[in-house]
Structures are given as C-alpha cells and as structure tokens.
Amino acid sequence: MTVTQAIQARRSIRRFKKGADITQEQIETMLKAAMMAPSACNTRPWQFIVIKDRAKLDAIASVHPYAKMLGDASLAIVVCALPSVQEGIAEGYFPEDCGACTQNILLAATELGLGSCWCGVYPKEARIDEMREILGIEDRDIVPFNVIVLGVADEAPQARGFFEESKVRYL
Numbered sequence: 001m002t003v004t005q006a007i008q009a010r011r012s013i014r015r016f017k018k019g020a021d022i023t024q025e026q027i028e029t030m031l032k033a034a035m036m037a038p039s040a041c042n043t044r045p046w047q048f049i050v051i052k053d054r055a056k057l058d059a060i061a062s063v064h065p066y067a068k069m070l071g072d073a074s075l076a077i078v079v080c081a082l083p084s085v086q087e088g089i090a091e092g093y094f095p096e097d098c099g100a101c102t103q104n105i106l107l108a109a110t111e112l113g114l115g116s117c118w119c120g121v122y123p124k125e126a127r128i129d130e131m132r133e134i135l136g137i138e139d140r141d142i143v144p145f146n147v148i149v150l151g152v153a154d155e156a157p158q159a160r161g162f163f164e165e166s167k168v169r170y171l
C-alpha cells in the first residue's frame with residue numbers, strides 16, 4: 001500500500017469486531033510511525049500510553065461522550081503532549097506536532113489492516129482532567145491529547161473527505 005492509498009483508504013471506524021487481537025509487533029509499528037513525525041525544532045513533545053486493560057478502556061468510554069466505540073475495540077493509544085519541552089522558537093507548537101504523530105498512527109493502522117478513530121481530548125479541560133484521573137497522570141506537564149481507538153473494523157464507511165477546488169488558491 002502506498003502512502004496515497006493509505007490516505008485514501010483511512011476512515012474513522014466506530015464499530016469493531018469484539019475480541020480481535022492486535023499484536024505487539026503491530027503496536028510497535030504504529031508507535032514507530034508516530035515517532036517519525038515532524039515536530040517543531042525536533043522537540044518531539046509527545047508520549048504514548050497503550051491501553052489494553054478492559055476496565056480502563058470502559059472507564060474512558062464511560063466519561064468520553066464520543067468514544068463509546070471503545071467498548072468493542074481491541075486497544076487504545078493515548079497520545080500525551082509535553083508542552084513544557086518546547087521553549088524559545090518551538091514554544092506552543094505541540095498541538096501540530098501531536099496531530100502529525102496521530103495521523104502517522106492512523107495511516108500505519110490503515111496499512112496494517114486495522115480500523116482506527118481519533119477521539120479528541122485536548123483542548124477540552126474537563127476531558128483532559130477525566131483522562132488524567134483514569135490514567136493516573138499526576139504530572140501537570142503531561143497533557144492527554146487524544147485517544148486513538150484501534151481494532152478490527154466491523155463496518156466499511158464511505159469516505160467523508162473530499163477534494164474542494166474552491167479551498168485552493170494559486171499565486
């Protein structure tokens with residue numbers, strides 16, 4: 001699969017086959033893709049929490065109104081931002097950097113034949129606090145950024161992305 005094919009094939013998946021396994025090798029492939037993302041001044045302001053524990057997955061589903069699909073998912077990767085590692089000219093770029101590494105995970109998952117869904121956390125303060133609580137993150141320098149839900153898709157939704165010429169300007 002080429003990168004372009006993965007971009008075209010990726011969908012947000014909200015129905016998963018219950019009990020499907022994701023191997024450690026697949027997890028590491030996705031994490032390696034994440035950490036190859038560009039970041040401001042190569043500050044790499046990210047950390048990852050791989051959640052396989054069913055009780056934790058259900059706890060997140062119970063507080064996050066748009067992550068109920070966690071109930072049937074195989075696991076989740078929580079991308080955490082580290083804003084405090086960025087100062088000077090890199091300061092404040094962590095949302096772009098964490099977004100780039102998230103997209104790399106989604107595309108790697110697509111290539112592996114896995115379904116995924118990016119569920120937003122940052123910048124919603126209440127959601128950040130709930131995630132801190134569930135994941136036991138006491139360090140205020142670690143900011144839960146999103147929850148990437150992963151599993152084997154049990155649906156094949158139509159593409160929602162499309163090209164809009166009107167959004168492009170050539171100079």
Ligand SMILES: Cc1cc2nc3c(=O)[nH]c(=O)nc-3n(C[C@H](O)[C@H](O)[C@H](O)COP(=O)(O)O)c2cc1C
Pocket residue numbers: 010011012013014066067117118119120121159160161
């Ligand atoms: C920042 C962000 C937050 C999102 N949060 C959620 C979410 O909480 N729950 C969900 O089901 N989808 C979420 N999505 C997925 C979007 O709804 C989805 O990307 C969009 O509808 C386009 O569909 P596609 O991903 O299949 O192309 C989020 C996407 C982004 C980029």
